[in-house]
Amino acid sequence: EKGTYAHYMLKEIDEQPLVIRNILQKYQDEVNEIQLPNDIRTTFHAADRVYIIAAGTSYHAGLVGKEMMEKVIGKPVEVHIASEFLYNQPLLSRNPLFIFISQSGETADCRGVLVNVKEMGHPSLTITNVPGSTLSREADYMLHTYAGPEIAVASTKAYTAQMAVLAILAMDGAHAAGSDTDFDAIHELSIAANAMEALCDAKDDMEQIARDYLFDTRNAFFIGRSFDYHVVKEGALKLKEISYIQAEGFAGGELKHGTIALIEEGTPVFALSTQENVDLNIRGNLQEVVARGAHPCVVSMEGCHRADDQVVIPRVHPYLTALVAVVPLQLISYYAALHRGCDVDKPRNLAKSVTVE
Numbered sequence: 001e002k003g004t005y006a007h008y009m010l011k012e013i014d015e016q017p018l019v020i021r022n023i024l025q026k027y028q029d030e031v032n033e034i035q036l037p038n039d040i041r042t043t044f045h046a047a048d049r050v051y052i053i054a055a056g057t058s059y060h061a062g063l064v065g066k067e068m069m070e071k072v073i074g075k076p077v078e079v080h081i082a083s084e085f086l087y088n089q090p091l092l093s094r095n096p097l098f099i100f101i102s103q104s105g106e107t108a109d110c111r112g113v114l115v116n117v118k119e120m121g122h123p124s125l126t127i128t129n130v131p132g133s134t135l136s137r138e139a140d141y142m143l144h145t146y147a148g149p150e151i152a153v154a155s156t157k158a159y160t161a162q163m164a165v166l167a168i169l170a171m172d173g174a175h176a177a178g179s180d181t182d183f184d185a186i187h188e189l190s191i192a193a194n195a196m197e198a199l200c201d202a203k204d205d206m207e208q209i210a211r212d213y214l215f216d217t218r219n220a221f222f223i224g225r226s227f228d229y230h231v232v233k234e235g236a237l238k239l240k241e242i243s244y245i246q247a248e249g250f251a252g253g254e255l256k257h258g259t260i261a262l263i264e265e266g267t268p269v270f271a272l273s274t275q276e277n278v279d280l281n282i283r284g285n286l287q288e289v290v291a292r293g294a295h296p297c298v299v300s301m302e303g304c305h306r307a308d309d310q311v312v313i314p315r316v317h318p319y320l321t322a323l324v325a326v327v328p329l330q331l332i333s334y335y336a337a338l339h340r341g342c343d344v345d346k347p348r349n350l351a352k353s354v355t356v357e
C-alpha cells in the first residue's frame with residue numbers, strides 16, 4: 001500500500017536506499033562475503049562474452065552493467081534492445097552467456113530472444129524482480145533483485161536494484177576469474193545507499209528545480225558522458241513517460257553534431273557530471289548550449305562539482321554513480337509531472353508489463 005504517499009512512484013523512489021541494503025543482505029553469506037551460486041559462477045566464468053538483453057529502463061540498467069562488468073572483470077559485454085536482437089541477431093561469440101534483465105520477467109520481446117537462445121543451446125540467466133515469472137522460469141538461472149513489488153508504471157527502484165545486482169555479479173565474476181579487483185561491491189553499495197538517502201531527503205529542492213525548469217517547457221535535454229550518458233537516457237525516459245515533455249538524453253559530445261540546432265532561449269538542459277575524467281568535457285559541452293540560450297541545470301558529484309551547480313550528489317564509487325545520480329532525475333520528473341497535472345502512477349498509453357511484441 002502507498003500509505004501516506006500521494007503516489008506509488010514517490011514511495012518507490014524513497015524505498016531505494018532500503019532496497020539496496022536489502023540486496024546486500026540477501027547476497028551476503030555468514031562471513032559477510034558475496035558468493036553467487038556455484039552454477040551461476042561457473043557458467044559466467046566459462047562465457048567468453050556476455051550478451052545483455054532488455055527493454056526500456058532495464059536496458060538502461062544493462063548499459064551501466066556492461067561498463068561495470070567490462071571494467072571489473074575485463075570480459076566483453078554487449079547490450080542489446082530485445083526487440084532489435086530478435087529480428088537482427090548480431091554475430092555471436094563461441095561461448096556466449098545471455099543475461100535477461102526484466103523487472104516483470106514477462107516482457108515479450110525478451111522472451112522471444114530467450115526462446116531462440118535456448119534453441120541454440122546457449123546458457124541464460126534472468127535478473128528479475130519477479131521470481132516465478134516467465135523469464136525466470138524459462139532461463140537456466142535466476143538472480144532476484146529483491147526490490148519488492150513495483151506498482152508505478154515508471155520504473156525506479158527496480159532500475160537501481162538491477163544495477164546493484166549487476167555490480168555484485170561483476171565483483172563475483174572477477175573473484176571467480178581470480179582477477180584482482182579492488183572493487184568491493186558490498187562496501188561501495190552501502191555507501192551508495194547512504195548517498196541515495198541523502199538525495200531522497202532533498203525533495204523540496206528537486207520540486208523547486210522542476211518548477212523552475214519544467215513547469216511550462218515543451219522539451220528538455222539531458223547530457224552526460226561515459227557512465228553519465230547512460231543515466232541521462234534514463235532521466236529523459238522518466239521525464240517523457242510521466243510528464244509528456246519531449247526529452248532526450250545525449251552524449252555530451254554529440255549535441256554539436258546536429259541536435260544543438262534545437263536549443264532556443266530558455267530550453268532546459270540537464271547536465272550530469274559524476275566522472276572526473278570527463279568533467280571538463282561535459283562542462284565545455286554545457287557552455288556551448290548556454291551560449292545559445294539554454295537554461296542549464298547541473299547535477300554533479302562531490303569532487304567534480306562547482307559552487308553554482310544546482311544538485312551535488314555525495315561522493316560514491318565511480319562505477320556506482322548511476323544509482324545515486326538517477327535519484328534527483330527521478331524526483332525532478334515526478335514533480336514535473338505532478339505540477340503539470342499528469343497521472344504520475346498511470347501515464348497514458350503505457351502498461352506495467354509489456355507482454356505483446
Ligand code: F6R
Pocket residue numbers: 055056057058059101102103104105106107110153154155156237238241352353354
Ligand atoms: C520505464 C519502464 C519500461 C520498462 C520496460 C521493460 O519506466 O518501466 O521502459 O523498463 O517495459 O520492462 P521489464 O523490466 O519488466 O522487462
